[in-house]
Amino acid sequence: MTRPAPEPDQSFREAVLAVVADIPKGRLTTYGQVALLAGFPGRARQVGWVLSGLPSGTRLPWHRVVNAAGYIPSKGREISAVEQIRRLRKERIEVDDRGTIRDLGSHLWRPE
DNA sequence: CGGTTGACCACGT
């Protein structure tokens, strides 16, 4: 039987979560890239919105998503920014105390 | 219903 098509925003959310879940340890990706891989090019901003709503106990590697400029803004999200920097360093990614990632290009996830 | 905000991005000046 025909089931109503999933709500667009819900399928977007699920697609985003699926992509983020696949980011390998020690690699990084950007909001825009997540949107693209999820099949919704140009919706980087909504990716940020989805991630901002993650439950605190999630097992999703949200810390592997950074902005295209290669830094982690602390303004307005100081707690999670510090946590993100700590997790990245734990995966041997160099991040300075201002949140700038060294050599983003070499850490970027390049799915085949 | 319109305006504002936001874990963004590319492009122009």
Place this chain on the structure above:
DNA sequence: AACGTGGCCAACC
């Protein structure tokens, strides 16, 4: 290299 702008679209007021 620092801003400004337009685009994106869900949530909130």
